[in-house]
Amino acid sequence: MRYAYTVAQTRALENATMATVGEATLMQRAAHGLAGRAADLLARTRGTVYGSRVMIVVGPGNNGGDALYAGQRLARRGCSVTAVRALGRPHPDGLAALLAAGGRLVDGGGLSVDDLAGVDLVVDGLLGIGGRPGLPADVLALTAAATVRGLPVLAVDLPSGVVSDTGQAPSGSVHATRTVTFGCYKPGHLIEPAASRCGRIELVDIGLDLGGTVPALAAWDPDDVATHWPFPGPTSDKYARGVVGLDTGSDAYPGAGVLSTHGAVYGGAGMVRFLGAQRSAEIIARDLPNVVFGDGRVQCWLVGSGWGERADGDRAVADRVASGLPLVIDADGLRHLPDRLPGTVLLTPHAGELARLLQCERGDVTADPVAAVRSAADRTGATVLLKGATQLVATAGTETVEVAVPGPAWTGQAGSGDVLGGLCAAVLAAGVGARTAAVLAASVQAMTAARFVGPLPPQELARHCATVIGELGRGPGGRRGEHR
Ligand SMILES: NC(=O)C1=CN([C@@H]2O[C@H](COP(=O)(O)OP(=O)(O)OC[C@H]3O[C@@H](n4cnc5c(N)ncnc54)[C@H](OP(=O)(O)O)[C@@H]3O)[C@@H](O)[C@H]2O)[C@@H](O)CC1
Numbered sequence: 120m121r122y123a124y125t126v127a128q129t130r131a132l133e134n135a136t137m138a139t140v141g142e143a144t145l146m147q148r149a150a151h152g153l154a155g156r157a158a159d160l161l162a163r164t165r166g167t168v169y170g171s172r173v174m175i176v177v178g179p180g181n182n183g184g185d186a187l188y189a190g191q192r193l194a195r196r197g198c199s200v201t202a203v204r205a206l207g208r209p210h211p212d213g214l215a216a217l218l219a220a221g222g223r224l225v226d227g228g229g230l231s232v233d234d235l236a237g238v239d240l241v242v243d244g245l246l247g248i249g250g251r252p253g254l255p256a257d258v259l260a261l262t263a264a265a266t267v268r269g270l271p272v273l274a275v276d277l278p279s280g281v282v283s284d285t286g287q288a289p290s291g292s293v294h295a296t297r298t299v300t301f302g303c304y305k306p307g308h309l310i311e312p313a314a315s316r317c318g319r320i321e322l323v324d325i326g327l328d329l330g331g332t333v334p335a336l337a338a339w340d341p342d343d344v345a346t347h348w349p350f351p352g353p354t355s356d357k358y359a360r361g362v363v364g365l366d367t368g369s370d371a372y373p374g375a376g377v378l379s380t381h382g383a384v385y386g387g388a389g390m391v392r393f394l395g396a397q398r399s400a401e402i403i404a405r406d407l408p409n410v411v412f413g414d415g416r417v418q419c420w421l422v423g424s425g426w427g428e429r430a431d432g433d434r435a436v437a438d439r440v441a442s443g444l445p446l447v448i449d450a451d452g453l454r455h456l457p458d459r460l461p462g463t464v465l466l467t468p469h470a471g472e473l474a475r476l477l478q479c480e481r482g483d484v485t486a487d488p489v490a491a492v493r494s495a496a497d498r499t500g501a502t503v504l505l506k507g508a509t510q511l512v513a514t515a516g517t518e519t520v521e522v523a524v525p526g527p528a529w530t531g532q533a534g535s536g537d538v539l540g541g542l543c544a545a546v547l548a549a550g551v552g553a554r555t556a557a558v559l560a561a562s563v564q565a566m567t568a569a570r571f572v573g574p575l576p577p578q579e580l581a582r583h584c585a586t587v588i589g590e591l592g593r594g595p596g597g598r599r600g601e602h603r
């Protein structure tokens with residue numbers, strides 16, 4: 120699990136540590152870690168650190184200070200280090216240290232792309248957590264040219280231009296090969312589109328005490344998924360694995376009913392009971408003979424996928440809420456929410472649906488998805504899974520937002536959301552709480568898309584989810600996870 124902290128939290132953590140070790144120490148620790156990672160990168164790409172040519176693009180703040188002190192260390196190891204003054208006045212002590220070690224300073228204004236010839240590594244020390252959106256495009260031209268030329272670009276703390284707290288990456292933001300961050304991860308490392316600008320992220324310990332601070336984000340990795348997945352135990356029967364009831368699909372959108380059923384079946388439900396649209400049922404009966412269609416025992420409901428306009432939608436949702444059973448409300452079901460829901464109910468909107476729920480624009484959601492998903496959870500009382508490039512889960516009253524394991528963009532296709540609804544229901548039916556179930560389901564779908572990469576239709580990806588879940592259970596430690 121990786122935890123991320125906002126700019127305000129990071130500054131408070133840094134101030135607390137500086138109060139005990141002194142102001143300069145933290146920057147020296149950061150510079151030490153940065154120089155070490157830069158040297159590793161040079162050794163890997165060039166075979167040697169000595170004699171390498173390093174270009175450091177610096178801005179006016181401490182981010183540039185980190186880069187300049189790291190440059191001092193690299194110069195001492197025999198690198199030819201050039202600092203490029205790209206924005207404002209560089210950190211004076213950092214600059215003095217670099218110059219004293221034999222580095223030089225040039226003005227960014229006079230540079231052209233040709234000046235990158237012979238450069239082995241570009242260090243982006245323009246802006247870190249003090250960056251504001253709207254960095255002038257010409258300032259970023261050098262790092263953009265370096266990316267085009269295939270040069271390694273090492274970002275200090277964050278790729279300049281990205282927004283640390285929201286994960287936005289305005290056009291022209293630096294595209295790093297590697298990012299070295301200090302003390303803790305920031306949301307921009309974990310949320311798209313900024314996350315993809317970071318390349319490989321390395322965390323340098325600078326002695327921050329994270330113990331008393333509740334993180335803004337908790338990002339899951341595949342091991343976390345394996346640990347929490349509800350694998351059947353030796354005596355589990357179909358009721359221990361859980362019965363999923365589905366009221367999904369419509370005559371207009373029968374496929375959604377079929378796909379949500381695939382999600383529930385291949386997500387590991389002990390039994391799947393389909394009580395949705397007749398046209399969906401006809402296809403399901405042909406393709407998935409294990410699915411049953413009559414009334415009977417249900418341990419978790421999924422409603423809403425592919426409903427379209429449904430005149431009795433309010434009542435259909437209200438009845439399922441009243442059942443008190445774990446419940447997933449997806450897609451068109453989200454149009455029929457009562458004012459207040461319990462946290463055992465899981466809502467699974469994409470950005471557009473979340474915007475409608477919050478009565479704002481889709482752009483407001485994508486501009487700050489963490490704030491949007493948290494706000495939806497607080498307003499409705501439910502657990503909310505925001506689907507998309509970064510899948511976030513929030514629960515009312517809980518500050519930390521969970522981030523599912525990311526996957527490739529191949530899941531961005533019609534029908535993926537329906538399958539995901541079914542996967543969520545399968546995990547909920549096994550007795551896992553809504554918050555964890557949502558992260559597990561979203562993660563497994565993403566991991567499946569990463570394992571079977573390519574333009575596979577959602578029903579095939581759903582089938583492959585079963586393979587990935589099986590592999591999780593055969594991890595290095597043998598059978599892992601919770602038994603149900
Ligand atoms: N604190 C610590 O203990 C430690 C901090 N560390 C390091 O410090 C970094 C944070 O440093 P920082 O606070 O100085 O902010 P930083 O990102 O360098 O930039 C601020 C400057 O840029 C300017 N500026 C911003 N946006 C702009 C724009 N769009 N266009 C133009 N100008 C813009 C901004 O101007 P202003 O907003 O004030 O007008 C200000 O002058 C952090 O990421 C980490 O690398 C490590 O050493 C570990 C210990």
Ligand SMILES: [K+]
Binds near residue numbers: 243277
């Ligand atoms: K930077």
